[in-house]
Structure formats: structure tokens, C-alpha cells
Amino acid sequence: MVYPPPLCGGGRYAIVTFFLVQFVTGLASASSLFLAACGLSIIFGVTRVVNFAHGAFYMLGAYLAFTLASRLAGDVGFWAGIILASLAVAAIGALIEMALLRRLYSAPELLQLLATFGVTLAVEDIALLIWGPEDLLGPRAPGFKGAVNLLGQAFPTYDLLLIALGPLVLALLWLLFRRTRWGVLVRAATLDREMVAALGVNQKWLFTSVFALGVFLAALGGALELPREAVSHTLDLQIITEVLVVVVIGGLGNVLGTFLAAIIVAELNAFGILIFPKISIVLVFLVMALVLIVRPWGLLGRAEAAARMAGGASLARWRPFDKRGRLLAALAVAAAALFPFFAGDYALSVATEVLIFMLYAASLHALVGAGGLVSFGHAAYFGLGAYGASLALKQLGLPMEAALVAGPVLGFAGALLFGWFSVRLSGVYFAMLTLAFAQIAWSIAFQWSEVTGGDNGLIGVWPSAWAESPAHFYWLALALAALAIALLRVIVFSPFGYALRALRDSELRAEAIGLDRHRLQWIGFAVAGAFAALAGALFAFLKGSVFPDTLGIPLSIDGLVMVLLGGVGTVSGGALGALLYKTLSIWVISETDYSKLVLGLLIVALVALFPQGLLGAVQAWRGRDARLQGATP
């Protein structure tokens, strides 16, 4: 990292050269970012899959290159190690494509993102198993160990190599796409997949080869960073966020746009460190927001055709609970209220956590199910609720009761801000933008340690005296969660909820009967955010503390897994999905150190076995039953 020069001495000339060097360093970082991002972009262009595992492949490339470059010592060994590592990861990627993604190309995009997220989780723990938790410093590149004099400042020669490499790869890709038969097919498939298939091209292998190329580029990007940065097992989520920001700015599926965006993002990072040392990522976010307002599909991107994001329309018609349903729900709540009479403290705290996540999942389900808005960053609002409540208690000295209001207020405000931008987009762009916003919220919580405590979090967030005992807090959580979930159902069946569903079913038709998509979805997003924030506020009091991971990507994805388990096509099955998933994951975490591996593989298996979702599988199975009965004379 380069620090600003001391202000005394040096004069204007020194500052100019310093900024120049900073600029050139930014260019060097742009190269590996470009490699990773254009891999994602190419894969999306052809297969329409947003490969969330791209960050994991980047990280694997770096780790494997570390091992190979260290083993194959010598000048040739280093470079051979980098190439071999990238090829090996590409082969792994091709295998995953064949075994997993091939089953999912016609499934809703939600499932593809979930499946690749499952892969990411599993890879993270595998990397931890093989390479350990320590950061690994790779060898320097032979022949590029020194520095050159750049206007009086020492500048690493390796960075110069990287700067040359970016445009070189861009040129090679251009040749590949323009001058080879394979490239022509890839471009044709990017424009119209169905037509290419109708012309008799073997799509299977086209997709596999494109996926392998994209993964190769990601791994190469990771491997090439080896001499510059330490390899760690948190690299995957860090890089995927940057890559998503880059492709959103550049335009998905456009290689040149990705190149430009990589430079913009890398330079913003390089200079952001100087201008806002604490919250440099905010600068990137501001630029991304600006680009999206002016060009919703990125700098060089094209508008996407109608997305099939929303996990398929519900097969069964939605109705409010009838008398029997209401009675059953009331009985379930009453039965849950009896739990403290025979459960111990640990079981009660687990049960409280499950209740909190039922509310969190229900809030996401309302957004995904009724709104058709698949947010990949819903944890942002859970976390804002948790931080809002904790800060109200610790900084403002408010009692718990007021803090439980302050949390949702902050969550609502945050969702209003982020939602305004997000609902302007739809489908994959919406998913990625919400994810990027959540990651930005996470970075702020992580970096702004004066207020948020940074990595150490805020501790001592205890409930008021009357709610202190585990049983009392359990009842409080039960009452609030039951009430909030009931309220969410009321909203889903209200005119507002119907308006959201109308927009989900047919945006064109809904706008043509006078429904304002942006405003309705914006408020819907904020309302869902407020409910998630209530869950977050309760969570902070349950744990007595709050940490940045309450805003993290894993929590956002957990929510989607719960919704998927419960059935996207149901009104509020997400709450039941949460009951199942949370209980399971708490149990897995208590049983093994490699819970991410287990949960990741579980998600992959679930998605691979039931590409239509669990509920879809049940309904398809029932349908088959009905047909069989009909066929019997």
C-alpha cells in the first residue's frame, strides 16, 4: 500500500508524481480485477448464469498457484505454476458445470445463484482444510522482483507487467471472439441462445467450454496477484463483491465495458484510500449508483430481456387463512409459548434465535414471493436493525423498548436509500446491486470503528430487566415475531400487496393499469427491510452484542435458502423454511468445525436434486399422482 507523502517539503512536484504513481498502481490492480470480472461477464453472456462461485475460483487459483509456484521452484517453475494452477481450476470449474449447472440452465436464476453460492461455501472450508487459516505470502515473480524509477519514485516492475497484461488479454479475447469459429458461436449464443441451438450447435459443450474459459480467467487473475498480495480464505467474498460492482458498471456480458469498469473501480480504490481512508468503498458505491442512474444496464451493456428471476409463479392460488388456518396458526403460537416450561436455557436461546430467523425469512419471502424482487442483500437491513438498536442503547442511552423501535427505523431508512437505486433495475442486476449494497453496509460497519466498534463489534447490548431471563426474552421474541409475520401476511393480501403481485406477474400490464412500478416496489422493499431490521434488533439483544457479520453475504444467502426450502410459491413458507434450516445449521455447527462445507454441499445437493424447489418438487410429484389416477380406468 502507498501512503500519502508528508505534507511538509516535497512541494507541488512531489504531489503530482505521487498521484501519478498512485494512478499507475491502480492500473496494475485493474488487470487482475479485469481478468476475474470478464470471466464472469463472458459466462453470463452465454449461459445467463451469474457465477457466484467466481470469487471462490479466483481464490483457488491463488492458493493453487502458491503451492505449485513454491514446489516448482526456479524461473520457469513460477510461471508454470501460475498457468498450471489456472488450468487446474478451469478443469474443476468444467466439472462443476457438467455435474451441477447443466441441470439448472432452465431453472430460475435464483437457483443458479444459490447453487454457485453453495459451491463457494464448500470451497472456502476446503481451502481452510488444505491451506490452513494463516495468510500465505507467495514468492516474488522471477525477473520482476525489482523496481524501476518512475519520476523519482520506486515502482515495482511486476506492476508494469500486470499493466501490460490487461490490454493483452483484452486483445487476445477480441481475437478469440472475432477470428475463431468458436468465438463466433459464443457471440451468436450471447445474442440468441435459442437460435444457435436451433441451428444445430451443440450447446452443451459450448457452455462447458465458455464456463471453463471464464473460470480460467478468474483463477489466472487470482494467481497473478500472488506476488502482490497475501492469499487468505476470505478472498472469495472480497473479490466477488468487487467483480460484481465491475460488471454492473461495465454492463454484463460486455468485455470492453468490463475492462473500462475494472480501471474505474481500481482507480477509485487507489485514490479513495487517499480521500476517504476509512470508507473508501463508499466512493466506488457512489460512482456505481451514478452510472446506474444514467445507464441502468452499465456503461456498455444492453437491456436484458424479461428476467425469469422470481422462482416461477405459484402453482396454488394465494388465499388468506380461513378459520381453520387461523386456528392452526394460533395453536402453533400457543404451543410455542409453552416451550419455556420444559426447556433449559440453552434450548430456549436456540429457540429464540430460530424465531428471530423465522421473522427474517418471512420478511425476505414477502419481498421475493409477492414482490418478485430477489434480493441478495437482505442481511443489510437485518444488520442495520441490529446496529440501530445497539447504538440507540449504547450511544443514546435509550431503553430496550425504544431501541427495538430505533432498529427498524434505521433499517427502513437504509432500505429506502438502497432500495431507491435497486428497484430501478430488475432480475440479475437487481440481485447484484442489492448484494453490493449489503457488502457496502458491511464495509462501513467493519471500517468505521469509532461508531460501530469495527471487527470487535458492540457488546453489552442487554435487554431491560423485565425481559432479561431467557424465558421472558423468548416470549418477547415470540410475540413480536408472530405479530410481525401476521402483519406481513396482512400486507401481502392488502391492495398494496396485490399491486406488488400485479407488477411481478406482468410489469407492462401493471404499468398500463396505472401502477407505478418504481414507487410501489421501492416502498415494498423498504417495508420488507423494516421487518428484517426488527429481527436484527431482537438478535442484537439475544446475543447481547452485534458484529459486522450480521450484515454479511452468508446471512443474506441463508435467508434465500430458507425461502427456497419453504417454497417461493407459498405465501409465507419462508418462516417454516427458517425453522428447518436454522435448527439444522445450529446443529451442524455444534457437531463439526467445517459447517460451511456441510451446509454448502447441502445447498448444492438440494438445488441439484430439486431444481424446481422443494415445493415445486412436491407439487410435481402430486401432479404425477393425479395423472396416474386419471389414467386408471
Add this chain to the structure above:
Amino acid sequence: MKVLAVENLGKTYSGFEAVKAVSFSLQAGEILALIGPNGAGKSTCFNMINGQVTPSRGAIEIFGRNVVGLTPRAIWRLGVGRTFQVAAAFASMSVAENVQIALLSHHRRQWRLAGWAARFYVDEAASLLSLVGMKEQAKRSCGELAYGDLKRLEFALALANEPRLLLMDEPTAGMAPKERGALMALVAKIARERKIGVLFTEHDMDAVFAYADRILVLNRGALIAEGPPAAVRADPDVQAVYLGAGTLYGAAS
């Protein structure tokens, strides 16, 4: 009373003049057909009026108000009903609920967070559905409707807005021949009773000549004929560019 007035309307796409200086007007209760061969500029013309395409030149006035630059949503709010060439409705809702959400929107109740939406405007929705002959299907899921029924449902959605102007893009496209006449007869009857001005594009000439009060003929972006069906049918220009040398429609009369 004029409900729609179009003056010198034109649209140029990167040098290509898709619509050239088209002018016409539409009275309340009148049924006006916009016809022309494929590529004549019907859809461009139509989409400029409903707000989906911004005109390059000219003026469009609806109920005496300039609507150039308004969104489709704002134009609907003026009291304009609209149906699509490819019918679209809300697949996850019942037929009645489809009409109810249109009524809720018309009465600006779409922001209400409480109260079951399915209990609003039950009677109004039922009477609209029986008007278009879909009373029996009210409880059915909209996703399982036959295409002809979907077209009729769309008509009910448009009527939910209590329109004074109806814009219908190929209202009978994709329907069985028998259904077509029935739908157009219904549109004509309601338009006359409620003094609604109707502008529609159509490829089915039987429907056009049987139900339109007046016909506009577009060819290569320009208006080449305008008048009552009999006059348009006899127009030599129309026969030359549109009907070709055949006398199919003349013979049928």
C-alpha cells in the same frame, strides 16, 4: 366532442421515417380503425399515442390535453383504457381479482396496507365481468384461461378505468373467427352506450369493415385514405397498395 386529436405526428428512427405527418381526430362514441399492411407504421403510431414511444414531431391531444412526453401510466390516469396486441394479465390471480386490482388502481387505493384486496369492489368487478360475458369464469385462475377469454378479460380491465378513450392494439388477434365478431360487437355496443372513443388497429378486415365508423389507411408511414368503410373500400389507392389487385372484400359485400 373530440377525445383524441393527432396533428402532423411523425417518428424517425435513425434516418428512417416510420411515420410521416399523420393527422386525424376521434370523436366520443366513434369507432376508428387504423389499418395498413405490415410495416406501414400502425404500431409506431399507436405506441406514440399510448405513450410508449416518444414522437419525433407533431402533437397529440387527449381530451384537449397535450400528452406528448407523458408515460403510459399518466395517460391511463387521464381516463384512457388500453389493451395489448399480445394479451397480458396477472397470472397468479383469479379473473375477478384481476379486475379488482384494476379497480383499486383506478380508485387510487393501491397504497392501502390493510384490508383484504379481494373484498374491494366485488360487485363492480362482477358487473364488469358479466358485461364482457365472463361471469362464470370469475373464480378461475387467470393463468388457465383460453386466449380468447384473456382478450375479453383485458377488455374488462380497460373498462375498469371508466375510460372515455379506448386504445386497442389488434383486439381480436389470436382469437377464433367466431369469437372475433362477438368481441367487436361488444366493443361497439359499449362504446356507443358510454360515448367512448375507440381507436383500434386490426388485421382482420371482416372486423374492421363490419364495426368501424371510419377507417384510416396507412402505407409506408403516410396516411393514404380516410373515410367510412364503403368509401375506403372503393378507394383505388387503397385497393392498389393495400388490397392489391384482388377484389376479395368488394366481392364479399
